[in-house]
Amino acid sequence: MSQERKIEEELKDAFPYSDQVNWEEVYQRVIYRYSTPHGVQHVKEELHRLEDRGELIVHHIRPYNQPTEYQTINGEPKKIPTTKLWHHKSCGQCGHIPGYPTSVFWIMNKLETDYVDEPHQTSCTGWNYHASGASNPVALAGVFARNFWRSYEIDYFPLIHCGTSFGHYKEIRNMLVLHKEVREKLRPIMRKLDMDIVVPEEIVHYSEWMFVKSKEAARQRKYDLSSIKAAVHTPCHVYKLVPDDTIYDPSVFQGRRPAAPTGTVINMGAKIVDYSTWWDCCGFGFRHILTEREFTRSFALFKKVIPAVEEGHADVFVTSDTGCVTTLDKSQWAGKAHGLNYNLPVLADAQFVALAMGADPYTIGQIHWHATDVEGFLRKVGVPVDEYKEKFNQYLQDLKEGKADPNYLYRPHRKIDYYLALPDRVKWLKGGKQEGSS
Template identity: 80%
Template sequence: MATQEVDKKMEEEIKDAFPMADNVDWNEVYQRIIYRYSTPHGLQHVKEELYKLEDKGEIIVHHIKPYNDPVKMQTLNGTPKVIPTTKLWQHKSCGQCGHIPGYPTSVFWMMNKMEIDYMDEPHQTSCTGWNYHASGASNPVALAGVYVRNMWRAYEIDYFPLIHCGTSFGHYKEIRNMLVLHKEIRDKLRPIMRKMDMDIVIPEEVVHYSEWLYTMSKKAAQQRKYDLSNIRAAVHTPCHVYKLVPEDTIYDPEVFQGRRPAAPSGTAQNFGAKLVDYSTWWDCCGFGFRHILTEREFSRSFALFKKVIPAVEEGKADIFVTSDTGCVTTLDKSQWAGKAHGFNYNLPVLADAQFAAIAMGADPYVIAQVHWHATDVEGFMRKIGVNVDDYKEKFIQYLADLREGKAEPEYLYKPHRKIDFYLSVPERVKWYKGDKTQSSNQAK
């Protein structure tokens, strides 16, 4: 085939990959498009095989239902991705809950504000992403088993899974593809799951919370309490969100002309902030799993010199917005290391959920929990009009009252919300309902 014909064919295919974007600099996005041709199995092929396996009875597909209020969004190659917006099963993040507790509480707080039905799962396990990305200590069947076991939990109570952690999101997409495309993995996994009275369940879509938040951001911004129009927001999109199975991440021509993932940039934009660009937007935050464990000083210096300094010097950013545990932790908690060497940068770093919740009027200490951050977030909050001193005084008094027994803890929902309903579903937990006969038989 002549070179001219090849170029023309490539140009047509690239245009097909972005059906919603009319005015795009294709040279700039070519490196993103190249992913489409670097894998022998495109996402569309994987989904076709998924439904074939369902028809054969080899797997169970957890479908998105009309009562999930689904919204269709676009992906990198133009294939629609369905985002469920309510009746959501929360797959929380180890690092968020352990290091940035204001991250998941901000998600739940916003869901409460928007009257979203959700389940904060009490029996979720880790996705084992640490094993996979940091040490390589696991194996395909074990990784698939953890994935399917978590997905079964969501399936049996009919709440659709929403993945909080960017690494879990990318990791689960890869496992989904592996399960669909490799029969030998399914054959080894199935007897293991059936010993636990489970089966192989694969959700129709793998959805990251930041995709849900972007899909809901215009509605959420209607409840915005503070004006963010004078805020310059630099965004770091987590590598594991859009570089692992990249064609399964949502894009929107309203966000950087469809040249970068819609979330979290579009969320900051829809809340009224001005998006600013910087030359190293594509680079990792420095976390990367393995090097945060083995080369921590490299991670800290990379975060400062390759991300924070360009965002400040080039973008004149007031805030760094991102959407993954490792990214918030690394970009936020690496800046103090630079101060020891005279690099006195203080660029506050927030997850998009914290950023949006604060803008909607969430308590910055009780809900967003900015006191867990190493950078000073108060300057940003004062700039948008948050009465920081008042919130801080009330928070300190609340803590004192808790210590002295003068106050009860505040909850985003009743403790163990819906757990009675949850536990009444599987046969293996009849003891919870007081089935003494079964308990006594098991004891024998």
């Protein structure tokens, strides 16, 4: 038997093809109605009781945040603010997938969304918690409160980019609300910083905002995606950590899976394809990406990429977290070294939407940071890749020779006074000017 035939037979044994899959059995692997031990609704009610007693500050979503309500898995409403947003960025996105946050900002510019790209945000320290267990509850709560105090004092509601930060902060919120001893140890620390314990009314992931705004974004779509088959991976830390605080929609797999990013891809006009291992982790998993990297690479390929291609015949893999994009994209070279050249392009939902809206695939989407062939996918939907590439290379050369200034998504330091102001000296700025000034 030839080597290629042997590999094909082994794959058939390992992964059932779509015509052999019992999809009901697959769906039954998930318990659809589940919650935290105390339930998020109970936590939110207790949060407001603590506010009434003066034990903490709640950063409320206001009418000027133009919120939209969606149901969570247990039927309770969750408010998603759509403007006047404070970006809690992701360490991994900024360091490994820079086209991810730039796509978010670019889309917000196109949709005329008011936002702050906060320069004084810190890491959520989720790496300490999930990868090494090196932190402690009060320290984790301190980082939570310090970041959210910053968004509270300038009155922009926080939007979390990283899926791990999102799940991690939901757990910390529950801990702060349900455990008085943590609040009592944290409060004197925050007071030394001239701050207090602030808890947002909702913990919101950017992909939830992206889903809410995706129909509006689709009205500015430049390329037809109707021929595209997209497989979706929903990040574990988004909907498996405090799972009853993620939004669902009946239009997305009959409400059996989170609304984002699947609903975003649907609203942009692509066809969703299913695959049997949709529930599984991407392989990243935090600790084993550090200690068992080859396990991560093989898991990403055999448990995610291959089923998406062999069962769903996907043209693209769309997901909505730092680790997931990195793992699914940058693990495929390991399979290629063993003759498994699947080369399935992997994009964040924000990149997928921005590119469909006509964003520059290099200066905004920054697809040159990806290991898989995103260019081939873009050519399939009609993007003039070669023109963009020539323009990008010329831009880089002009920068190198001092013939051009860098392009910015927003005017540099346009709100520097706003950023640095103390709470009692905050100047409300609009368009770089104080309100009422000419």
